[in-house]
Amino acid sequence: MRLVRFLSRVAFICNICFLVASFSQWFPALPDNELTSDIVILGYLVAIVINLVVNLIVLLLLPFGKLRGVPVWLLIVNGIFFIAQILLFYLNHHLH
Numbered sequence: 001m002r003l004v005r006f007l008s009r010v011a012f013i014c015n016i017c018f019l020v021a022s023f024s025q026w027f028p029a030l031p032d033n034e035l036t037s038d039i040v041i042l043g044y045l046v047a048i049v050i051n052l053v054v055n056l057i058v059l060l061l062l063p064f065g066k067l068r069g070v071p072v073w074l075l076i077v078n079g080i081f082f083i084a085q086i087l088l089f090y091l092n093h094h095l096h
Helices: 002-026 034-064 072-095
Strands: none
Touching: 002 034, 002 072, 034 072
């Protein structure tokens, strides 16, 4: 289950980038440079894909009890971020 643990950690990092990219719309404190574009790409593109993969793997392995080694708080936080991302993308799509 090292792969699940690794993907969960990568998803968490991408979720932090999602938060930074989301808040940069309202608080433009980030300069326009390569780091900002990397944060936006990791936050908006990679985070939703890797969160989908991680949460599907977790839902498939959870009934079998094969998630040993992955912290529960990390699974919960990634699930909450995934729900928030789906809601945000849905609201942004239907409000415009």
